[in-house]
Amino acid sequence: MRRPPLSLGDRIEAFGKLRPADAATSAALADILRPREPQGALKSAARRAAIQTASPSPGAVSDTLLRQKPDAGTDIPLANDATSNAVIPPMGTTKVTPLERRPFVPPPASATPQLDSSSGVKQPRDPPPLIGLNQTRAILATLVARPHEGIAIDVAALLRRIVSGMPLKSLPRREVWSLRRGAQLLVDCSPAMTPISKDVEAIERRLVSILGRDRLKHLYFAGCPSRDAGPGERSTWKAWKPSNAGTPVIALTDLGCAGSMSNDEWVGAEEWGRFADYARGAGSAIIALLPFPVHRVPPVLARKITIVPWNEALSAARVRRILNDSRGHVHT
Amino acid sequence: MLNYQKTYFDPSALPAFAKVRNNPDRDDWAYDAGASVEATRRHFVFAEEAILAINVALATRRPLLVSGEAGSGKTSLARFAAAALGRVFYRETVTSRTQASDLLSSFDALRRLSHAQLKNKLLPEQAYVVPGKFWWAISPKSAAQRGLKAQKGQAALEDPGLYPTRKGARQAALLLDEIDKADPDVPNDLLESLDERSFTVQETGDRITPERDDVLIFLTTNGERELPPAFLRRCVTIELPKPDKRWLVEVAERQFGTGSGPFKDALYDRLAQEVMELRASADAQGRRPPSTSEFVDAVATCSKLLDEKWVDRDAAQLRTLLDTVLSKGVRS
Numbered sequence: 001m002r003r004p005p006l007s008l009g010d011r012i013e014a015f016g017k018l019r020p021a022d023a024a025t026s027a028a029l030a031d032i033l034r035p036r037e038p039q040g041a042l043k044s045a046a047r048r049a050a051i052q053t054a055s056p057s058p059g060a061v062s063d064t065l066l067r068q069k070p071d072a073g074t075d076i077p078l079a080n081d082a083t084s085n086a087v088i089p090p091m092g093t094t095k096v097t098p099l100e101r102r103p104f105v106p107p108p109a110s111a112t113p114q115l116d117s118s119s120g121v122k123q124p125r126d127p128p129p130l131i132g133l134n135q136t137r138a139i140l141a142t143l144v145a146r147p148h149e150g151i152a153i154d155v156a157a158l159l160r161r162i163v164s165g166m167p168l169k170s171l172p173r174r175e176v177w178s179l180r181r182g183a184q185l186l187v188d189c190s191p192a193m194t195p196i197s198k199d200v201e202a203i204e205r206r207l208v209s210i211l212g213r214d215r216l217k218h219l220y221f222a223g224c225p226s227r228d229a230g231p232g233e234r235s236t237w238k239a240w241k242p243s244n245a246g247t248p249v250i251a252l253t254d255l256g257c258a259g260s261m262s263n264d265e266w267v268g269a270e271e272w273g274r275f276a277d278y279a280r281g282a283g284s285a286i287i288a289l290l291p292f293p294v295h296r297v298p299p300v301l302a303r304k305i306t307i308v309p310w311n312e313a314l315s316a317a318r319v320r321r322i323l324n325d326s327r328g329h330v331h332t
Numbered sequence: 333m334l335n336y337q338k339t340y341f342d343p344s345a346l347p348a349f350a351k352v353r354n355n356p357d358r359d360d361w362a363y364d365a366g367a368s369v370e371a372t373r374r375h376f377v378f379a380e381e382a383i384l385a386i387n388v389a390l391a392t393r394r395p396l397l398v399s400g401e402a403g404s405g406k407t408s409l410a411r412f413a414a415a416a417l418g419r420v421f422y423r424e425t426v427t428s429r430t431q432a433s434d435l436l437s438s439f440d441a442l443r444r445l446s447h448a449q450l451k452n453k454l455l456p457e458q459a460y461v462v463p464g465k466f467w468w469a470i471s472p473k474s475a476a477q478r479g480l481k482a483q484k485g486q487a488a489l490e491d492p493g494l495y496p497t498r499k500g501a502r503q504a505a506l507l508l509d510e511i512d513k514a515d516p517d518v519p520n521d522l523l524e525s526l527d528e529r530s531f532t533v534q535e536t537g538d539r540i541t542p543e544r545d546d547v548l549i550f551l552t553t554n555g556e557r558e559l560p561p562a563f564l565r566r567c568v569t570i571e572l573p574k575p576d577k578r579w580l581v582e583v584a585e586r587q588f589g590t591g592s593g594p595f596k597d598a599l600y601d602r603l604a605q606e607v608m609e610l611r612a613s614a615d616a617q618g619r620r621p622p623s624t625s626e627f628v629d630a631v632a633t634c635s636k637l638l639d640e641k642w643v644d645r646d647a648a649q650l651r652t653l654l655d656t657v658l659s660k661g662v663r664s
Contacts, residue, residue, distance in 0.1 A: 005529040005565030010392045017391040018384075021335040025384070028334055032385050033392075035565040137558075141516060151431055153441050171442055178515050180428035212512070212556035215428075 006035045028105040066176050130199045130291060130310050138316040142323075143287065143308065144183040144211065144248050150176035182215030183207070184243045184284065186229060187249040190222045190265035192258030196291050199310075200252050203289070207250070217243055223267035225251070226275040240275075245283025252310075255301065269298045276304035287323075334380050340390035343378050343416050345373055362550040376412040377582050385570035386413050386548075392568060395526050396448040397511075400572030402554055403623025408548035409572065414505035419548065420472075423507040424465040432521035435464045435508065439535040456480060457536045466522075468492060469506040469549075470529050470542040479538040505548045512553040527566065529609040534535045572609070575624055580604035582622060584631045596635070603630050603658070610659050622658050630657045 011033055020026040131139055150173050157172035185207055193200060208216055221240070222230035230237035234260060243249065256267050279286050289310040290297065306326040308319055338345075382398075389396035398406045407423075414421040424435055444460040447453040463475035467490060476488040495501060511519060525531040526549060529542045551567065553559065584600040607627045614621035633653060 003566065005562070006392075006568070010394065014388045014391045017339050018336045018387055025334040025336050028381060028384055029336070029388060032381075032388050032567075032568055032570060034568050036397075036567075090656065151433055151438065168445070171445070176431075178428070180515065209558040210516070214556065 002126055063174055066157040105201055126198065128312075129202060130196065130312065131203075131314055132312065135315060136202070137210065140203065140207055141179065141210055141251060141312055142177075142319045143289075144207070145177040145179055146181045146246065146248060147175045147177050149173040152176075161289060179211060179215070181247050182217070182243075184217040184219065184247055184249045186225050186240075186249060186253070186286075187218070187220045188222065188251065188253035189220050190254075192254045192256075192266070193252070193291075201289075203252060203320070217247075223256075223265040224271050224275055226271060226278070227265075227267070242279055242282035242284040247284060249284045249286050250286045251305075252288055253288055253290070254292060255288055255290055255297055255305070255307075257290070257296040269301045273301050273304055276301070282305070334384055336384070336387075338383065338387055340583065341386045341413065341417060343376075343383065343601050358574045376408060377586060378409070378412070379572065382413075382570055382572065385568060387558060389568045390546075390548060393546070394566065394568045395551055396584055397407055397551045397553065397559075397564070397567035397569045398572060399553045399555050399569065401574055402620055403626070404572040404575060405624050406552040406554075406572060407507065408625070410505065410507040410509075410552070413550075414507075414548070416493075417503070417505065417548070418501065420495050420501045420504040421471075421507070422465045422469045422493050422504060423509060425509045425576060426511050426518070428513055429517070430514045430518060432518050432525075433534070435466045435522065436531050437464050437467055437527060437533050437535075458533075458538065461533055461536060463489065465492065465506060465508075466525060466531070467540055469504045469547050470544060471540050472504075473543055474540060479533060479536060479540065502545045503547070504544050505550065507550045507552070509598075510554070511551045512555070512557040516560055523563060523566065525642050575607070577601075577604045577608050580607055580624065580627055583628065587628060588631055588635060599634055599638070600631065603627060603634065603654075606630075606658060610614070622660070626658055626660075630654065633657050639647075 011030065014029060015026070018029065020029050020087070031180065056182055128137075152174040153264055154172040154174045158168075161168060185204065187200060187204060204218070208218070217231075219225070219229040219231055219240070220234075221227065221237070222234070225240040228237040229240045256269060259266070276286050279305060285306065286304075287306045287308060290307050291310045294307050294309050297305075306322065308314065385396055385398075388394075398409060400406050400422050411421060411423075424430075438461075440460045440462060444454075444457075446453060458477075458479045461478045463478060467475045472493065473482070476491060477486070478489065480486070482488070493504065529547055530540055532539050568609050581600045581604050584604070588596065588600075604627070607630075612622040634650075637653065638650070
């Protein structure tokens with residue numbers, strides 16, 4: 001039977017046997033017995049340098065809207081026109097007219113009511129993350145795991161070979177999923193991703209802690225990696241290079257779904273398609289975590305990129321199903 | 333200074349120098365020449381917190397998870413603690429390909445298949461089982477016979493443990509080095525075995541139960557990847573501090589002696605300073621910092637190759653020497 005986690009019993013046992021004589025020793029002993037939780041580890045300097053935060057463009061969809069639970073057949077209205085019933089068509093098909101922007105004029109200081117701490121006014125809370133915190137680890141580990149030959153023998157395959165009378169040159173092994181291949185993470189820092197920058201950063205941090213720095217190649221790009229990518233400041237970005245064949249490439253991007261309005265870094269489906277072809281040719285099929293409904297992506301692009309919807313309904317099982325469905329072009 | 337009863341482990345009260353050289357075939361210097369205890373006394377500087385953590389792990393019979401930067405002495409801590417405790421020492425370095433079964437037992441299916449095709453050659457199932465380090469640590473006699481009952485004329489496997497004093501030590505220490513390198517499933521798959529100090533060989537159904545009184549399990553991680561929460565919650569944890577200049581000088585004094593005149597004092601100080609600068613530089617560049625063992629190598633090399641006027645002359649040669657044994661390109 002499995003022992004329970006560290007508990008009061010362990011403390012009593014340790015304190016009873018070791019008998020700490022002072023408060024400092026007791027504190028040190030208690031600290032050693034404190035149950036640890038995994039912590040992410042991401043140095044954010046590179047991220048800050050890469051992103052050079054841009055304000056959300058008028059075309060960007062608001063944070064709140066992105067976090068709405070997806071509902072099949074429901075379209076997301078424009079951020080700056082939440083009351084309208086406007087439907088955003090798949091990108092590249094219709095030109096959306098930018099909304100009029102009015103300059104912001106601050107009110108006089110005397111007209112601004114001063115809030116004191118006793119007024120009971122609460123600061124707005126951060127919206128909930130796109131993926132539930134408890135599920136992030138399982139989802140990401142499933143996303144970057146790749147199959148390989150395990151230790152256990154695949155008896156069914158073995159029997160098939162023996163029955164067919166074929167010479168047995170090697171033993172067929174059962175497939176297991178492993179993180180040993182690592183991953184390449186491509187992070188889109190175009191203005192369209194600004195509303196979910198906290199979610200993006202959380203995913204980055206978690207992937208680093210799951211795979212470790214040595215197994216995760218971490219690159220930033222704007223719009224599409226075909227327009228250069230790199231781990232640090234934009235001035236240092238270079239032409240994108242694929243990792244070793246078979247290494248999963250995870251892209252945190254809108255695939256251009258946010259539209260082109262006032263977004264200098266908007267990239268159309270054609271360019272993404274060319275990039276996906278190039279990557280697949282190099283043995284690195286792209287998997288995109290998309291913070292939009294999948295039907296927003298043109299079908300021609302959806303056939304080239306494995307798209308995982310990045311929303312509250314995502315689970316590890318769903319990721320596995322999506323990867324299995326697209327196995328032909330993901331698991332090279 | 334921590335104040336408690338060091339019931340289980342007190343390096344300051346080590347027994348006298350062991351004169352018996354009973355295991356000359358082993359090349360591990362901590363165990364070689366029967367000098368393990370003396371080597372521990374002379375060479376290793378146990379941090380107060382580490383001594384407390386080992387006592388807590390022994391009191392609660394929990395695995396001790398040692399974390400810390402590369403070069404902070406995690407592996408050495410396990411090895412020297414095992415020597416000081418007079419325990420048989422087993423070590424398994426975990427890699428990205430390691431599976432839980434590698435640590436428990438594996439099955440030579442190909443050999444069995446080959447025997448099955450030859451008349452009267454098939455041996456009992458146990459004959460094809462290969463014991464892992466965990467099996468050796470908890471139950472060495474059973475491992476030597478692969479779980480079979482000992483019979484006359486039956487060849488026994490050689491015990492891979494490092495014996496400090498005499499064969500048949502009743503207690504052991506097992507080091508699973510760099511446990512975070514494995515896939516996340518591996519620590520979870522080991523949970524039950526680590527808790528119970530027993531496991532079942534899947535292929536034969538044999539239950540392996542402990543022969544030894546106690547097995548102290550060390551696990552090391554450099555914190556690059558997160559470990560599963562269920563696993564973390566069952567371990568006693570200690571984070572070794574980064575080496576500082578004072579500690580490095582103490583290590584050098586323990587290994588190469590004190591009171592040898594200003595030459596050695598200056599050398600220790602100079603090299604410790606060099607290591608601290610290189611560590612800072614490596615941190616900034618995201619590279620591997622020089623470890624304590626590399627510092628020891630540098631002291632040994634400089635002690636042998638330089639004379640007392642080394643400070644004043646041949647600065648270029650000194651730099652070349654330090655590059656070779658210490659910096660290894662960190663500055664470039």
